[in-house]
Amino acid sequence: MLAVALLTLTARVDRPTPLAADEKPPGTTVEVKIDNFSFVPAALTVRAGTTVRWVNHDDIPHNIVSSGTKDLKSPVLDTDETFDFTFKQPGEYLYFCGIHPRMTGKIVVQ
Amino acid sequence: MARQRRDGFSQTKDADGVDRRGFLKCMAWAGTGALLVVKGGVASSYSLSDAVGLAAAEAGELSFIQISDSHMGFDKAANPDVVATLQVAVDRINAAPLRPEFLLHTGDISHLSKSTEFDTVEQMLKGAKAGQEFYVPGEHDVLGDDGKQYLDRFGKGSAGGGWYSFNHKGVHFVGLVNVLNLKAGGLGALGADQLSWLENDVKALASSVPVVVFAHIPLWSVYPDWGWGTDDSAQALALLKRFGSVTVLNGHIHQTMQKVEGNVTFHTACSTAFPQPHPGAAPSPGPMKVPGDQLRSLLGLTSVKYVEGQHSLGIIDSSLA
Numbered sequence: 001m002l003a004v005a006l007l008t009l010t011a012r013v014d015r016p017t018p019l020a021a022d023e024k025p026p027g028t029t030v031e032v033k034i035d036n037f038s039f040v041p042a043a044l045t046v047r048a049g050t051t052v053r054w055v056n057h058d059d060i061p062h063n064i065v066s067s068g069t070k071d072l073k074s075p076v077l078d079t080d081e082t083f084d085f086t087f088k089q090p091g092e093y094l095y096f097c098g099i100h101p102r103m104t105g106k107i108v109v110q
Numbered sequence: 111m112a113r114q115r116r117d118g119f120s121q122t123k124d125a126d127g128v129d130r131r132g133f134l135k136c137m138a139w140a141g142t143g144a145l146l147v148v149k150g151g152v153a154s155s156y157s158l159s160d161a162v163g164l165a166a167a168e169a170g171e172l173s174f175i176q177i178s179d180s181h182m183g184f185d186k187a188a189n190p191d192v193v194a195t196l197q198v199a200v201d202r203i204n205a206a207p208l209r210p211e212f213l214l215h216t217g218d219i220s221h222l223s224k225s226t227e228f229d230t231v232e233q234m235l236k237g238a239k240a241g242q243e244f245y246v247p248g249e250h251d252v253l254g255d256d257g258k259q260y261l262d263r264f265g266k267g268s269a270g271g272g273w274y275s276f277n278h279k280g281v282h283f284v285g286l287v288n289v290l291n292l293k294a295g296g297l298g299a300l301g302a303d304q305l306s307w308l309e310n311d312v313k314a315l316a317s318s319v320p321v322v323v324f325a326h327i328p329l330w331s332v333y334p335d336w337g338w339g340t341d342d343s344a345q346a347l348a349l350l351k352r353f354g355s356v357t358v359l360n361g362h363i364h365q366t367m368q369k370v371e372g373n374v375t376f377h378t379a380c381s382t383a384f385p386q387p388h389p390g391a392a393p394s395p396g397p398m399k400v401p402g403d404q405l406r407s408l409l410g411l412t413s414v415k416y417v418e419g420q421h422s423l424g425i426i427d428s429s430l431a
Contacts, residue, residue: 036394037336059186059397061222061253067294076222076253079186096294099249102337104294 029053029084032105034062034077039097039105048109051086061099068094072107172279175203175210175240176324176412178361179381181250182231183221188384188397189405192221196234198430199382199411203238210240210413211278216361216379217248217289217326223255228263247272248326248362249289257290270303275311280418282315284308286325288340298327298340298362305345312349320355320416320423328360330369330376333389338363347374357423359414363395366410366427377425380410407431 029051033040035058046052056062056077064074064083070093074083087093087109097103180196189195203210213235220227228251235243245264252260261272268274271287286308288298300308312321323329329346332338340346350356356374364386369376384397385408392398400408407429415424 037396038394058394059188061250063253078222094294098292099253100337101292101294101296102335 031055033057037100037103039103042105045108045110046087048088048090051084052107054083056081062097063099064095065098067096068092171418172281172416173208173210174414175213176216176359176379176414177213177382178216178379179218179364179383180231181218181221181383182227183224184383186397188399192383195406195409195430196382198406200234200238202411203240212242212244213238213240214324214359215243215245216324216359217246218250218361219245221250223251223253223259244285246285246325247287247289252289269307273304273307281320281322281416284311284321284323286323288325288327296341297334297337300340300342300346308346309349317352318354321350321353322357322359324359326360327362328378329358332363332367336389336395379412380427382409382411385409
């Protein structure tokens with residue numbers, strides 16, 4: 001009985017696929033720059049558990065607002081202000097700047 | 111009053127009667143204080159000395175000021191003192207021979223939708239000797255609360271997101287809001303509720319009534335890549351198509367620009383806070399830093415004059431230099 005339980009426990013341990021060359025391990029912080037009315041990079045893939053930090057380098061405030069089904073919302077960020085969000089749930093997070101809606105981006109969480 | 115032409119206008123006219131080459135020359139002069147009068151789709155230019163002759167207020171004349179993009183609270187390199195430059199604009203209004211009947215502020219009153227920022231602009235504009243102040247919000251005025259604070263402060267008598275209309279000396283004024291419920295990847299937006307309200311609002315007006323529409327983001331496609339346009343403005347303009355004289359006053363782009371399309375004259379005003387680059391002339395539409403002694407020449411306000419029964423509005427842009 002104990003052996004079966006141990007076997008089951010072992011079988012349920014995740015074996016993660018190897019990280020791609022440009023991926024950071026979960027638990028790290030990855031930066032998205034807001035520069036010249038753009039999110040840079042506009043598309044970013046991270047592992048669940050990663051924190052993304054947006055940093056506003058423009059002389060104009062911006063924010064991050066979800067445009068998809070996943071919750072994501074920052075306060076208004078003035079110049080040099082930052083917003084951190086730790087992505088625990090996998091999925092595709094589409095967002096835009098609520099003040100300048102032409103600015104769009106996405107975070108893909110694996 | 112003699113009409114003094116600064117330059118020879120081409121005699122060729124397009125099918126709609128607009129002398130485009132001459133009109134473009136007028137646009138170049140706008141920043142130096144030339145008086146541009148649009149009458150029946152034809153643009154004529156008057157030198158400023160002649161414009162003084164127009165200064166006396168007569169019965170049946172309406173004169174008002176469009177002021178825009180004060181961005182109270184902005185303090186970055188492009189202009190560390192937006193209070194000072196707004197005060198220059200107020201001083202200009204008070205120094206003019208003609209007292210305006212009211213001020214129209216076409217939005218971005220505040221920079222960060224802060225209560226103190228709204229307070230400061232309201233107080234300063236009350237120092238301008240004008241009868242009344244009317245406002246529409248810019249995207250900087252509705253941050254974080256979908257415009258609730260803006261509405262509490264400026265929304266009395268308005269519908270929905272703060273749109274409204276009023277009549278003055280036979281002219282119908284409509285204040286529209288195109289900075290709420292913006293969609294990802296989109297431009298400015300009026301929305302179905304507001305369009306429905308507008309249809310109802312102008313329904314009973316005779317087509318001979320001059321209409322002035324004011325809203326923050328341009329209601330024509332100035333430069334979509336930079337968000338300089340409104341997704342559903344065509345629907346609003348369709349509702350106004352039957353009117354003999356429509357003037358659309360906008361802000362948002364922090365530079366003067368003008369376009370005539372049939373009976374509709376579109377005009378954008380300068381900011382009193384900081385300039386922005388010409389479309390595509392920079393990587394983005396952010397605040398444009400210029401040498402300190404040039405700043406005021408790129409900021410400005412607009413004086414608008416309507417003479418009853420003429421269906422023409424005179425629009426003068428002047429800088430703060």
